[in-house]
Amino acid sequence: MxxxxxxxxxxxxxxxxxxxxxxxxxxxxxxxxxxxxxxxxxxxxxxxxxxxxxxxxxxxxxxxxxxxxxxxxxxxxxxxxxRFVPSSSDPQRPAFLRWLLYINSEIYPTTTFADDPRRWKISETKSQMYKDTIDQYRVELWGHVEEVADDRYFLGERLSAIYFYIAVMRHWRPGKDAFAKALPKLTAIADNVSRLPQFEGILKRNFPEA
Incomplete structure (x- = not known):
């Protein structure tokens, strides 16, 4: 291979x-x-x-x-x-590590929490409320990332792997529109990534309804 x-x-x-x-x-x-x-x-x-x-x-x-x-x-x-991961000598590396692992350990798992409420012994009558609660919590978690972002960038102008997560995960529950309403700076970052020619086709194929 x-x-x-x-x-x-x-x-x-x-x-x-x-x-x-x-x-x-x-x-x-x-x-x-x-x-x-x-x-x-x-x-x-x-x-x-x-x-x-x-x-x-x-x-x-x-x-x-x-x-x-x-x-x-x-x-x-x-x-x-x-260069989408800052080098060990880059002053932005500690912040990059913090937020990359935050997204992976705190936000990403909430997606699977609500995929199948039966896994957690949630009854049919309570499953929708459970999903809605998890979705709201996910937006709140993203809010801490929003606070660190500026209007176009996250941890500086250089494209980093964190941008890839933002561009993809904004499409997940509660959905792109809810993400945009609550998180305008992260939405601007995701929009910029989506317009880059090397990524546009990948994102359109993965999220054709976007």
Whole structure:
């Protein structure tokens, strides 16, 4: 194997890694599957990643990486010219690390919390209220990121991997319109990323209704 294989699903976190791989100039093949649907694709994914989640990345040497933040750091090491992760000497690196991990550890998991309320023993009668509560909490969590952003940038003008998360995750619940209403600065950042020619096609394919 001479290139990466990115296993992903339309509209999911694999889009974050796809943006990073495009920016890095990595040679890769995208294998899109409906990762939650039972069948051969799901079975293969579970063999590679016991959590059955995307993104799952098969490395050129055949080993497997999971977790989007880990993949981001690997790509930054493998393709240093991309510079979407600040170097160890960059004064912005501590803030970048803080907010990248905040997005991954605090905001990202709330998406799965409300995917299937039955997983948490939430009754049918309370499931919608539960989803709405989680969605509101997600917006509140994004609000702390909004406070740090300026009108067009996050931690300076240089494109960073955090931009990839913002551009993708704004489409997730409670949806792009609610995100824009509550988070105008992050919306402006996401809009700028979406207009970049190297990313426009990826985002339109993953979010065709946007």
């Amino acid at each position: 001479s290139k990466y294989v990115l296993i992903g699903s339309e509209g999911c976190g694999s889009a974050v890694v796809e943006l990073a791989m495009r920016e890095a100039g990595a040679e890769f093949e995208l294998e899109e599957i409906p990762y939650l649907e039972p069948g051969p694709d799901r079975d293969r994914l579970l063999e590679l990643n016991p959590l059955g989640q995307v993104p799952t990345l098969i490395m050129p040497n055949g080993s497997v990486m999971t977790e989007s933040a880990a993949i981001i750091f690997h790509l930054a090491d493998a393709f240093p010219d991309a």
